[in-house]
Every structure is written in structure tokens, then in C-alpha cells.
Amino acid sequence: MNSATINHAAAAIRSAILAHEADIECLDREIGDGDHYINIKRGCEAIASIEAELAPLSATDALNKIGMKLLSTIGGASGPLFASFFMGMSKSLKASATMNTLVLAQAFEAGVQAIMQRGKAQAGEKTMLDVLIPVASTFKQLADQGEPTSVITTRLKIVTGEGLESTRNMLATKGRASGLGERAIGHLDAGAKSCQVMIEAVCDLVSSHSQ
Amino acid sequence: MNSATINHAAAAIRSAILAHEADIECLDREIGDGDHYINIKRGCEAIASIEAELAPLSATDALNKIGMKLLSTIGGASGPLFASFFMGMSKSLKASATMNTLVLAQAFEAGVQAIMQRGKAQAGEKTMLDVLIPVASTFKQLADQGEPTSVITTRLKIVTGEGLESTRNMLATKGRASGLGERAIGHLDAGAKSCQVMIEAVCDLVSSHSQ
Amino acid sequence: MKKFLNDVEHMLTESLTGFATAHSDLVEVQFDPTFVTRKQKAQNKVAIISGGGSGHEPLHAGYVGAGMLDAACPGQVFTSPTPDQMLAAAEAVHAGQGVLFIVKNYAGDVMNFEMAAEMLPFEHATVYTSDDCAVINSTYTTGRRGVAGTVIVEKCVGSLAETGADLAACKTLGEKINQRTSSIGVALTSCTVPAAGRPTFEITDTELEMGVGIHGEPGRRRETMREADAIVADMVAAIVHDFKAKQLPAQGEILLLVNGLGATPLMELYLIYNTAARLLQEKGFSVARSLVGNYVTAIDMAGASITACLLDNDIRRHWDSPVHTPALRWDM
Amino acid sequence: MKKFLNDVEHMLTESLTGFATAHSDLVEVQFDPTFVTRKQKAQNKVAIISGGGSGHEPLHAGYVGAGMLDAACPGQVFTSPTPDQMLAAAEAVHAGQGVLFIVKNYAGDVMNFEMAAEMLPFEHATVYTSDDCAVINSTYTTGRRGVAGTVIVEKCVGSLAETGADLAACKTLGEKINQRTSSIGVALTSCTVPAAGRPTFEITDTELEMGVGIHGEPGRRRETMREADAIVADMVAAIVHDFKAKQLPAQGEILLLVNGLGATPLMELYLIYNTAARLLQEKGFSVARSLVGNYVTAIDMAGASITACLLDNDIRRHWDSPVHTPALRWDM
Numbered sequence A, B: 001m002n003s004a005t006i007n008h009a010a011a012a013i014r015s016a017i018l019a020h021e022a023d024i025e026c027l028d029r030e031i032g033d034g035d036h037y038i039n040i041k042r043g044c045e046a047i048a049s050i051e052a053e054l055a056p057l058s059a060t061d062a063l064n065k066i067g068m069k070l071l072s073t074i075g076g077a078s079g080p081l082f083a084s085f086f087m088g089m090s091k092s093l094k095a096s097a098t099m100n101t102l103v104l105a106q107a108f109e110a111g112v113q114a115i116m117q118r119g120k121a122q123a124g125e126k127t128m129l130d131v132l133i134p135v136a137s138t139f140k141q142l143a144d145q146g147e148p149t150s151v152i153t154t155r156l157k158i159v160t161g162e163g164l165e166s167t168r169n170m171l172a173t174k175g176r177a178s179g180l181g182e183r184a185i186g187h188l189d190a191g192a193k194s195c196q197v198m199i200e201a202v203c204d205l206v207s208s209h210s211q
Numbered sequence C, D: 001m002k003k004f005l006n007d008v009e010h011m012l013t014e015s016l017t018g019f020a021t022a023h024s025d026l027v028e029v030q031f032d033p034t035f036v037t038r039k040q041k042a043q044n045k046v047a048i049i050s051g052g053g054s055g056h057e058p059l060h061a062g063y064v065g066a067g068m069l070d071a072a073c074p075g076q077v078f079t080s081p082t083p084d085q086m087l088a089a090a091e092a093v094h095a096g097q098g099v100l101f102i103v104k105n106y107a108g109d110v111m112n113f114e115m116a117a118e119m120l121p122f123e124h125a126t127v128y129t130s131d132d133c134a135v136i137n138s139t140y141t142t143g144r145r146g147v148a149g150t151v152i153v154e155k156c157v158g159s160l161a162e163t164g165a166d167l168a169a170c171k172t173l174g175e176k177i178n179q180r181t182s183s184i185g186v187a188l189t190s191c192t193v194p195a196a197g198r199p200t201f202e203i204t205d206t207e208l209e210m211g212v213g214i215h216g217e218p219g220r221r222r223e224t225m226r227e228a229d230a231i232v233a234d235m236v237a238a239i240v241h242d243f244k245a246k247q248l249p250a251q252g253e254i255l256l257l258v259n260g261l262g263a264t265p266l267m268e269l270y271l272i273y274n275t276a277a278r279l280l281q282e283k284g285f286s287v288a289r290s291l292v293g294n295y296v297t298a299i300d301m302a303g304a305s306i307t308a309c310l311l312d313n314d315i316r317r318h319w320d321s322p323v324h325t326p327a328l329r330w331d332m
């Protein structure tokens, strides 16, 4: 992974988010305050606007810069969380001398842990973590086993979808929906949805390259 | 005419107004501010509430009291105008020793003139006067000619309707609709409508008694 | 219609009672007939009394207090008050120096105040406000409507009266301000008179009503909804045109009032203000004083009005002087 | 959606520019990053900084000024501001005595202010407001939301800071007030986030949303629309219940704030106030201070919230002290 791959992934994420405007937007209207799509989109556009600045950077620096940029652009609950993810990922990569799938999986997990720390949340609280935590552990497990990229991407897409779906019948205990009690049941979490869209987009990008 | 007849007429007017809520209300919404029906209704109810106080009074005093009551109850443009009508009528009756149809017609005309003075308005300005002025002059003319009550009431109902209808294609030059210019054209005037409803109700009452 | 009310009959009384309780340090309300006075009645000055239909809150009762009105007479919603209210209010606040009525120029208000004036046992005069330039003043209308500019008249005349100025001087100042003030309103939605229970007019999502009155009276034209800058440009043009028609100087300091009609968020009012101030500045006026908020409303209408008052030293001084009322307060 | 705007992208900037121009005697706005400060920066006192998503105007920028906030950081509509805004604001107003953040308790606001605090090179502390008693505080929620009671915290802590009190004292007062304050809101209509372009929730003419948040978050329950007295009785009961749950005294002087959520006419707010004041009085509280109007809004929502703050000498004194901001002003 280098900054070119990162820019490609960012572009893929951006188009996927734009394509899912309706679904994401309506979820945050149902049990949130309706701004999640706009927040994410603003973040995506900010990253697109610094594509040229990212290009010369190392992967580590590019990810850190993305985190900083998201931190000062998105706002809301998702801003600091996504920012923490990229900064956490960057930090993990920096600590490692080499770059391979396992290193990447570890970095992903470090990013997810940064989110958990910042948001003081766990799996099962009806947030983006219900997608991110299973994806992180599956990713690491498959990388550990030395599975080929195509197996990993296929599997992660499934886990992502399951994670998203799992939020439907949860009570929310973090974030804006936590005030709703029983009324949140039956709705997917918006942040989980946007994570699912983003992860799927990256998986598709990676598998199209590896074919 | 005595205070009993007046109370009867007031009751007839009140039921007629209540029965025409929809028409009157919508006219003042179209080219006014939508309160004319409520204003008139409030006036009618105020008069109903003093029925007992009116009963012992002479016709002159009863009409004056009605005027005063309307003045302190209706408000808006129509309040002072209807008040002026009854006070003008009362004053005219007071000046006359006898009571007959002609005296009544003269009193009606005096009432209409009081409205014209108070509102500084003429016929043709798209107001209640476009009903009241022709009714007053027809009434006086027929009374002058000694026509029987049944002829008078039949004729006045026609004149009233024509007067109302004449407001449809007028530009408004008095009242709230005067700001509308051409946009007032095609709409009947709300005050003209409520006068038509009231006069018709009284005519029907009188003709039912005189049968 | 969805409103916070118990029954329409008692809505006004309940609301006024709440108003008087919330501001019991400043005002008192009387019923039968209804009027609002200062708690601490002023001595030895011209009594300034205004009034009009309710539904324009905080106008007028919200402007009763030191430096502004002595009394206000609230009518039913959108219906001018009745003369007995003005008589009782005058009786309560007359302080030996006569009574000045400030009346928005509507047939109903004019006639009711006129009848009160005829019966009034005190020296009296009346200022009519007619700042709405949406209605073209021509021989075939009863004249322009009084709208948000009325607040400026009430504030400044109130200030002058406080100095002990006489009735004639108060009337003169009020008429001068009215002459130097132009307003125009625009509606995005209708208002709903509670007793009527439904919107006064129909308007689609792609329309606006330019020149709307504060009672939801139709305005100049039904126009196509468009971006704020284009709407504001037309409103500012109407005001500048009106200044010309009134032969006012084509430059100078102005007070700019951007007024919400009831349901328009402050964020949008400030956005309107931003454009209006810039355009007026471009046209040669300098914005010396500003007021942005809901000051003269049309119940629950989404919409706004823009008012410009051409200041002079006199008007500026009276605008700046201390005022302490429920809805307008500074330096006290 | 019908709003006065040019393009959604620039709405906030244009509105804030208008705000700063209209109140150029009091405040200044900076962009990139966005924050509002007093024109006349305070010396030698704890810097009080608040912020949050826009759409709640006049909160928070409207409360920047003498006796209240030193700076406000407006985020995008309904989206908490970003840490760089808080850092730049703190840099601009820090006066050697540390920085106190006043933060409404929402995940987004908490995390963004937290990250700013972590990076802040000054002594600092944070007060979280969580007065909304619609959300039951239990182990499975992230805690109650901060709503209209935030204004009382900002006013009183601002007053205390002005006396030269230290950071710890300011934090203590803020937390005390938050503890003694309960609010609950009700919506008759949804709000519309401009960038979303459509109402956040659907609600019919016969429904209301009890316990709604100031971002249009669903509340406790969807209920049947009914008369105002019945609605207010339920709201007052929730507040009194919350006072009990917080083990506050069951009687005493209160500050009663009836707050409009954006599109509710003042006439209705005073009607609500009337009933709320009466019911609270019946329950043993005496209404010693009142505030009625649009202070913490939810864009264009028709609805209202009721807030009661149990006063003590300390809080009362800081509430009464002079304040001069665009949206709250007395004795200055």
C-alpha cells in the first residue's frame, strides 16, 4: 500500500458513498439527526481535495494526514471516530518495518481500537463498531492464515453485511439513538451502513486489481 | 318595530350567518385576512347574550345599545361600520315621532350613510356598501310608493344579490383588499356577502310573518 | 392546524396572562376591556398608546415599558381592538399631557382608534404608520399598510415622550420617521388564524408571495421561489424605489431591520440581513443600526420583511436611548 | 423545503457574516476555522467557550459578549464543530486564566471538545450540560442530552467568570446549575436540515413527539395531539419527577424558561408559560425568574421546551447580573 493506492481507495469510497446517499441519509433521519450522509460526504470531498498533497507522502503519513483532515472537516460523532481510525492505522503502520497483508490487517485493527477508545464503545451498542470489529478480527484471522486477497475480500464483504444487519435488532447504547430505547429496534445504524458501503467499495477495488 | 322584533331579527341574522360560515370565511381569506366570519359571529353572539337587556327597551334604545355592543365586540373594519349603522339607524328613528315602513326605510338609509361617513367610502369600492347602498335606495323608493311588505322583501332580496354580485369584478379601493389591485378582481367582497346574508335573513323573517 | 392552545376562545386571554406573569416586573394586563400598561406608570409625559390585532407578537404589548409605550390594546387575532379598549387604556395611563395613538394604517385600526379618539376626554393626536411599500399608494387605495417600521416609530416616539416633549412634537417625530421608513415582506408559507383553523392562502413549494402583508393579505405578486439573494435584491430595490418616490436623500445612514414573520429561523434572517446590508451599502446607504429577529410577526408564517429607516441625528438618538420592555431592551 | 438560502454549502458562512455585521459592536467572526469572539476581548479571567452544531440559533454565538461567553464555535447544521475550531477560539480568547468549555452532552460534541482539550496548551476544564429529562439516564445510554438549560449554565458561569473566579469555581457552578436544571421538549412538526432538504421525521396532524431533542431526534413517545394544558401538564410532571430523581428539594424558587423550537409563535409560548407557571406553583415551586422566547431552537421546528432551574442565591445573583450579547441583554 502506498499513497497512490490510498488515493484510489479514497476515490472508490467516495463514489460508493455518493451512490448510497438515499440509504445512509434515511437511516440517520430515522433514529438520528439526519446529517450522517452529509458529514461523510463532506469528509470524502475533503480527502479528494488533498489528493495532490497526499500523493508524495508515505502511506503512514498519508493516513495520518487523512485522519487530521477528517478531524477538522467532518465534525459530529463520526468525525473524531473516523479521524481516530486513520490516525490509529497510521501509527500502527509506522511501528512496522515491512508492509504486507498481515501488517495491513493489524493496522486496520489498531484503527478500530482507536475508535473504541475514543467512543468508549464496544460491539453490540448499535454503532459502526458492529461492522468494524468483526471485519477487523476476520481480516486479521484470514491474513494470519495467509489466505489470498480474493478470499479475504469475499469473506470481508460477507462479514460487513452481517455486521450491518446485526445492528437492526439492537438497542442503541451509544450515540444519538441511545435516547430512543426500544424505538431504535428495527432500524439499521447509519454509521454501520456507511462503514459497510466503504469497506465493500475497498474490497471491490482490491479484488478488481488482484484479478 | 319594537325590541321583540329586533331580537327576532337578530336571532334570524345569527342563524343565517352561522349557516354561511364557509362562504363568508373563504371570501375574506381570498382577498382579506380571513377573520370576517369570526368577527361577525362574535358580534352576533354578543347581541344574543344581551337579548334580555334589550327586551324592555324602545326600538331606538335597543338599536343604539346594539350599536354600542357591536362597537366593543367586533373590532376590525366591520366593527365600527356595523356599529355606526345601528347607531345611525337609532338616531334617525329617534328623530321621528311615528313608526312605519317609510320611517324604517329612512332609518336604514341613515344607517348606511353613517357607514359611508365612518368608512369614507362610496358605492363601487368593493365593500359592504355595494350591497347596502342599493338596498337602502330601493327600500326607500318602494316604501315611498307604498308597496306592500311582500313586494318590498322580494325586491330587496334581488337587489341584495345583485349588489353582492356587482363586487365580483370591481377593483377594491377601500379596506384590506385595496392593496391587491387587479388581483382582487374575480372575488366577491366578504362584507358584502355577510350583509347580503343578513338582509336576506331579515327579509325572509318579515315575509314569513306578513304571510 | 396544530397549535398549542386549549380553546380558541380563551387563547388570547391565556396568552396575555402568561405574558403579564412572565413580565410582572414590567407590565400589567387588564381584561374587559383588554389592555396592557407599564407596571410603573409614567408621570407627567405624553401617554403613548398603540394597539392592533393580535398575532403580531411581540408587537404591541411587548413594547410596553420605560422608553417606549405606556399602553397597548391587543385586539382579537388579526382584528383591530375596539374603542372601549383604547378609552380604558388612556384613562389608565393619561398623565396630564395628552395621549398619542400610534396606529398601523388599516381601515379597521383607523376607524376603531378614530372612534376612541372622538370619545376621548383628553387632548390627543394620532400617528398612522404606513411603511409597507408593497402596496403602491395611489388615489384608488386607502393607503399603505403599517408593518414592521411601526416598531421604530414606537421606540423613537416613546423615547421623545420620555424627555417631556409635548404632544405635537411627538406626533411630528412619529410622522417624520414613518415618512423616512419603507418596508416590504415576503411569505414562503401562509399563516393560520387559530379561529379559522386553516391556512389563509394556498402556496406551493415553488412559489413565494412578494409584498405579503402581516395578516397574510396577498401581496404584489405570486412569484417563483428562488435563491435568497435574488429575493432580497428585489426587496431592496422596492425599498430604494420607495425612498426615491418619497423624495428622500439617495444616501445616508440607515437603520436596517430584518424581521421574521414567525416561523423563519434566525439563521435565515441573518442570511437575508447579510445580503440586504451589502446591497443597500452598494446603493449608497450606510447601515448604522441593525435589528434582526421576530419583531412584528404574522402568527406562524414562514417569511421575512426588510425595513430601512433613513436616520438623522434626531432619530438615531431616540433609537439609541435606553429602553426596557419585554421585547426590546438596552442600556437599562 | 422552502428556505431563504442561496446554496446550502455557503448558508452557514453567509448567515454568520450577517450575524457578525449586524452585531459588529459586540462580536467578530473568523472563518477557517470558524469561531465567534467578543469584539472587546476580556482580560484576566477564565475564558468561557461553548459551541455545537448550528441550527440552534441564537445558541451559541448569540451568547457571546460581556457577562456570558468569550467565544463560540458553530459547527455545520446539527453537526458538532471540529477540534481545530475550539483550539483557534481558545488561542484567540485565552487570557491567562485557563479555558472552560461548556459542552452539550452529545457523543459528537463530547468527542470533538475532548480531542480539542487534549491538544489545548492551556489549563482547561469542561462542563457538560445534560438537562433533557426526556431521556432517562440509565446505564445503557450515553447519558442525557444538553438542551435549553445550557443557556442558564452559559449565562451564570459567564457571570461568575467575569468576577475573576478561577477555573475550578466556574466548573463547579456550571455543574451545580446543570444538576439543578431539567428540561423537556415537544414537537408538533419536524425540522428540516437544509442540506437534507426534507423533514427529519414524518408526523401527522393528530400526533406530537413528546421528549423530542433539539436535533429532531425522536423523543420518549409519539403521542396524540391534545390541548395545550394536557401537554404542558405532562411536561411539568416529567420535570418534577426528574427533580425528585435528582433528589432536589421539592420546593423553592425556580427560573422558568419556555423556549420556542423555531416556528412556534410567541403567543403560544406565553400560553404554555401560563400553564407551566401555574402548575409548578401548585407543586410548591415559586417562579422567581422567567424567560420566554426562542433561545435554543431546532431550525424550523414547531414545538417548545420547558426548562426549570432550581435557584439558590448564587445562581439567582449570576442570572441577574448584567449581560450584553446579541441575544440576551440586560442592565448594560
Ligand SMILES: Nc1ncnc2c1ncn2[C@@H]1O[C@H](COP(=O)(O)OP(=O)(O)O)[C@@H](O)[C@H]1O
Residues within 6 Å of the ligand: A028, A032, A033, A035, A036, A037, A039, A040, A075, A076, A077, A078, A079, A081, A115, A118, A119, A120, A121, A126, A127, A128, A129, A174, A175, A176, A189, A190, A191, A192, D078, D079, D080, D107, D108, D109
Ligand atoms: N461512541 C460511539 N462509538 C462508535 N460509533 C459511534 C459512537 N457514537 C456514535 N457513533 C456512530 O456515529 C454515527 C453517527 O454519526 P453522525 O451522524 O455523523 O454524527 P452525529 O450523531 O453527531 O450526528 C452513528 O450512526 C454511530 O454509528
Ligand SMILES: Nc1ncnc2c1ncn2[C@@H]1O[C@H](COP(=O)(O)OP(=O)(O)O)[C@@H](O)[C@H]1O
Residues within 6 Å of the ligand: B028, B032, B033, B035, B036, B037, B039, B040, B075, B076, B077, B078, B079, B081, B115, B118, B119, B120, B121, B126, B127, B128, B129, B174, B175, B176, B189, B190, B191, B192, C078, C079, C080, C107, C108, C109
Ligand atoms: N371603508 C370601508 N367602508 C365600507 N366597508 C368597508 C370599509 N373597509 C372595509 N370594509 C368592509 O369590511 C369588510 C372586512 O371586515 P373584517 O374582515 O371584519 O375587517 P378587517 O378588514 O379589519 O379584517 C370588507 O369585506 C368590506 O366589506
Ligand SMILES: [Mg+2]
Residues within 6 Å of the ligand: A028, A032, A033, A034, A035, A036, A076
Ligand atoms: Mg447524525
Ligand SMILES: [Mg+2]
Residues within 6 Å of the ligand: B028, B032, B033, B034, B035, B036, B076
Ligand atoms: Mg378581515
Ligand SMILES: [Mg+2]
Residues within 6 Å of the ligand: B033, B035, B036, B076, B077, C053, C078, C079, C080, C108
Ligand atoms: Mg382583520
Ligand SMILES: [Mg+2]
Residues within 6 Å of the ligand: A033, A035, A036, A076, A077, D053, D078, D079, D080, D108
Ligand atoms: Mg449530527
